[in-house]
Amino acid sequence: MKDMKLGAIESRFAAIIWHNEPLTTAELIRLCSKELGWKRTTAYTVLKRLSDRGLFQNRNGTVSSLISEQDFYARQSEQFVEDTFGGSLPAFFAAFTARKKLSSKEISEIRELIDSYEEETGRNPE
Numbered sequence: 001m002k003d004m005k006l007g008a009i010e011s012r013f014a015a016i017i018w019h020n021e022p023l024t025t026a027e028l029i030r031l032c033s034k035e036l037g038w039k040r041t042t043a044y045t046v047l048k049r050l051s052d053r054g055l056f057q058n059r060n061g062t063v064s065s066l067i068s069e070q071d072f073y074a075r076q077s078e079q080f081v082e083d084t085f086g087g088s089l090p091a092f093f094a095a096f097t098a099r100k101k102l103s104s105k106e107i108s109e110i111r112e113l114i115d116s117y118e119e120e121t122g123r124n125p126e
Helices: 008-020 025-036 040-052 069-085 089-099 104-121
Strands: 056-059 062-065
Touching: 008 025, 008 040, 008 062, 008 069, 025 040, 025 062, 040 056, 069 089
Parallel strands: none
Antiparallel strands: 056 062
16 A cells, blocks of 8 residues: 555545445445535545555446455554664654553553463564
């Protein structure tokens, strides 16, 4: 995927597609008009731009995603860690927790994620 970043309006537009797909272009136009106050041409322009970036496709008047919302945000997060922390997840985590204290529930959830990773891969995280 070429560009992993979405502006605020592009994010709202993408969410409309992800939460309603597959949908016809007519349905997309109606939802964009209702939720974003857009005209048909604006919706088509943004759809083309995000399709060119590899997020969505418009095949025979049916709009669907080429990448799931979860995968998109996972890739965006990976890119942020790569660009900002040289790909170091521990450096990101240290920076994140330097000012924000984790609750017991958050710590437990993180431990569960690590334990699940170890079980899935059969090894300790490196």
